[in-house]
Amino acid sequence: SRLDIMGILGLSNTILHASSNYLSLPALNLDPPMSVNLDGANDFIQWGDMGDVKAASIWMRPNSTHTKDTDPVRFMGIRASQYYGFHISDNTSLFDDEVMTTKPGANSRTASTTNLPAGEWVHFMFVWLSIGGDAGYYLIYINGVISTQNNSNNGSTDDYLSWNQVRVGRDNSAEASENWGGRVDEFATWSSFITAAEVLAIYNNGNPIDVLSDQGNYASSDDLTHYYKMNEGSGTAVADSKGSVDGTLFNGPTWISDDPND
Secondary structure, eight states: OOOOOOEEETTTTEEEOOGGGOOOOOOOOOSSOOEEEEESSSOEEEEOOOEEOSEEEEEEEESSOBOTTSOOEEEEEEESSSEEEEEESOTTOSSTTOOEEEEEETTEEEEEOOOBOTTOOEEEEEEEEEOSTTOEEEEEEETTEEOOOEEEOOSOHHHHHEESEEEESSOSSSSOOSBOEEEEEEEEEESSOOOHHHHHHHHGGGOOOOTTSOBTTBOOGGGEEEEEOOOOOSSSEEOOSSSSOOEEEESOOEEESOOTTO
16 A cells, blocks of 8 residues: 655645545556666666756655664755755754655755655655745655655755756765665656646556646646656666656666556
8 A cells, every 4th residue: 555645834834635636647558567676785877967957756665664763865866066865864854853855955955754664656746946036945745745844945046956967766976875775767857846736646646647748737748858757677778758868777776567556
């Protein structure tokens, strides 16, 4: 079974529960079902310059359960002028009981306290929210529901939104550290803000949709910049179905017959 999440938005302390609002959209036909498996030791996927990213979507299936007490790992690294990224159980948190952190800039951080169980597909979306001027941060959505605990920001959106190098499975430092282990699938980025209704449509009750085309409440296909279905099943590359920035598999990630639809 997949997570039944209630999200807590720290700014208003409002609990949002979307279970009664799940859309029923045609699921993406993944035949054969495929995803990329990262070993948590040194495997990762790397992309070049993705441009400005105001929203990103990715499915992950952790090898181990993640809580605030688990050892920190780097789920995703992004680089503008220097390394930042998305962390799990970061010990240097500004917030209590943090499990997932987005740190897209030196002075910006957003946290979720939602635990992530082993062996279950989880859908993440990170959506940029401007709070005036150049300030902003990424909201965290988990399985279609807002899951942002709190935020801290006093930086520039220009640095945070430009992803000129991206890695999944580890950070962007010179030496590999705190690698994440698990399966990943269906990675996409947009140049525009994605609404909460669109996030729920993309999650589609745990069944990925093809984000190349608008359907239901999802209406941002024109702003889709990169899309990786990860259905190749062999080789060391993941093709970009929307743009021209293919990803490269490093240190031997394996292809596995499994996807969020299973």
